[in-house]
Amino acid sequence: MRAVQREAVLFANEAFYDAFVRGDIAAMDEVWAEGVPVACAHPGWAPLTDREAVMSSWRGIFGSHAAPAILFSDARAFVYGDFAFVLCYERIGPNVLVATNVFLRQGDAWKMVHHQAGLTSARPSAADTKPAGQVH
Template identity: 50%
Template sequence: MQEHAEILFANEAFYFAFQLKDMEAMEALWAQRVPVACTHPGWPSLSGRDQVMQSWAAILNNPDNQGVAMRGAKARRYGETAFVTCYEMIGESLLAATNVFVLEDGGWKLVHHHAGPCNMPPADLPEEEESRLQ
């Protein structure tokens, strides 16, 4: 469905900005007019655009940042809200992630990202859907 393609495209753009360490692109992907939040693995939950953007600046500017590969993305839409569940590979660590989007100015913008450890990968996670952006 076209609506899911647009949501998945926004999700891919998020991981592309993450991989390229592109703070300008990361800032453009997050909603401006509604509250945002983020929970990075091992971090406390962050609320508000300033805290969330500061966290991404710290992550993207970290020289030890290993990059991220995303795969297994599935989108679900509910009116002007959508979420994507997927898996992230950071080094040898597998994380389960949820990204929540809202329609803002005609495009899908992030309002929440949450990723945490996943000790048991799903058996049906297709390797060919891996999206390693370099």
Template identity: 40%
Template sequence: MSDVDTIIAANAAFYAAFAAGDFAALAELWADEETISCIHPGWPAIIGRTAVLGSWRDILKNPARPQIVCAEPQAIVAADQARVLCIELVEGTPLATTNYFKRIDGHWRLVHHQSSPIAQFLGETDDPANPGRSVH
């Protein structure tokens, strides 16, 4: 399996663990380093393994946690670092998301997750030369 395929699979495992509410599986995907970080939509930056995993534990414990679907994942691999750019659909609302991975002892582990709202889909953006006209 190529590194790109392995990264896409690791990314899918992250979303599967979230969907299942499986904190142990989700925690296993993160690097065991104090330099990991996370930015949830609307939250300040979270740094450090205890704080990052604590944020995920709290989200997973919430019975009203949203359903999240990962769409259009694209992996970029450079040596022992990789990132997946994707769209998270959170109950239908699109979020631009980046998941950074690092190869540690032969395994790809998350070192950063960031998700933020998308103002508009590109297909819905106004053409600056012709206000009111959509660009396609």
């Protein structure tokens, strides 16, 4: 059962990156939890601590002419009951970031409650890197 839950969390994580790469605000809105506190810390930004601010940030990023192309890799899910987090790498241009994506199970779906990414000197494994937007 735990492996099934891990796979479901990884699927939710891929849905997040799929929405990101497509610049799809409706899909991004679907990824994020509702009715509970959420937070997001984009690289170089102050933390955003309510859902409207988080979604506004994504609308701004997607509306930018310089919206970043992104790859993610090495996703590892950790599940604790109705709470889970994923650690993975993001590659945006020449920059490598490490990301933490936190999920809460709401009904039968895993919904994001926190995203944070920051630059790292570590490098992901080349074999696991794939374009975002390729949900299983």
